[in-house]
Amino acid sequence: MDFVSLAVGFLVGSATGAAGTYFGNKYTDKRKKIEHKKDSERFFNDLWSNHQVLLTEMKQDLLNPEYEFHREFFILNKGGCFNHAGKYLAYFVEDHTHLEQQVKILESHGLIDNVTEYGKNVQKYQWSEPFASHLCTT
Structure with a gap:
């Protein structure tokens, strides 16, 4: 195994892991924000009805x-x-x-x-x- 292919593999793997983490967190945050908004709307609708x-x-x-x-x-x-x-x-x-x-x-x-x-x-x-x-x- 030569040094160049090892370095390229390491860099590509690191970039892939970083990108995966970034996009995973980004879309998880969006989903949580939508869920929080729905929960908040449901809470206030129940509060108003009661x-x-x-x-x-x-x-x-x-x-x-x-x-x-x-x-x-x-x-x-x-x-x-x-x-x-x-x-x-x-x-x-x-x-x-x-x-x-x-x-x-x-x-x-x-x-x-x-x-x-x-x-x-x-x-x-x-x-x-x-x-x-x-x-x-x-």
């Missing part, structure tokens, strides 16, 4: 120019007292059946965070930015 009334109200609030950049909201009772400086968003337990459970489901999926201040009796939540933008675009 929580349509609440999510529709949230969407309307976020599309309102007065609340366009608000990312926090409160869970309140209509009969209770609440003192807050400035404008705020609130959802009332009396208007939504199972509101607290729906909010906990959204929280468990990482779509909102509980940001209730220590020592306060009023529940305060914050939308994640990706969820807020999803609400505004659907």
